[in-house]
Amino acid sequence: MSRIGKAIIEIPPGVTLEEKNSVVSVVGPKGTLTLTLPTGFHIEKKENTILVTNKSTDLHLGNIHGLYRSLLNNIVIGVTKGWEKTVELVGVGYKATGGGNEVSLSVGFTHQVKFVAPKDITFKISDNTKLTISGIDKKIVGEIAAQIRATKPPEPYKGKGIRYLGEIVRKKAGKAIKAAGAA
16 A cells, blocks of 8 residues: 555645545635546545545556545645745846736747736746746646746756756856867
8 A cells, every 4th residue: 555645634724625426626715626536546534634545456546546645635735825836037138027817938039928827827927037836736837837947948058048946957068168279
């Protein structure tokens, strides 16, 4: 049995959880998210905790037990605290404008790159170079951050581009300059 799958999920006050036909619906102060569990998984509720149990002896279900427990935990965190990911624009003249549900990036192209946020996702810009993507669904927040980073990934020689906050870009050495007298 999975160690992660056996871990208990704490349910904060103000969050309700319902299971009906293998569909788990979690409602919290920030919104509602659902997760469809494979057949064989059940949820045991005790006061303010839940436990994802695997009643099947199927090896495949044993392999994904911890995954579905983590997905359910991410949903509970999302509807209470929310998720956010920050990307930073590094380069001369690189900046972000807009905010709310639409952002435009100036990242060295002849045109500005525009991103429109899907439902429940918001953009927040600070210092014109840091863009914070926030929402209740961890998967969508991560996908939007990855799409933004993919427009201009950091290059290895000068480090210019869009990177996650705190990401370390290893720089390569440029071409070596020959000694002046050697020919």
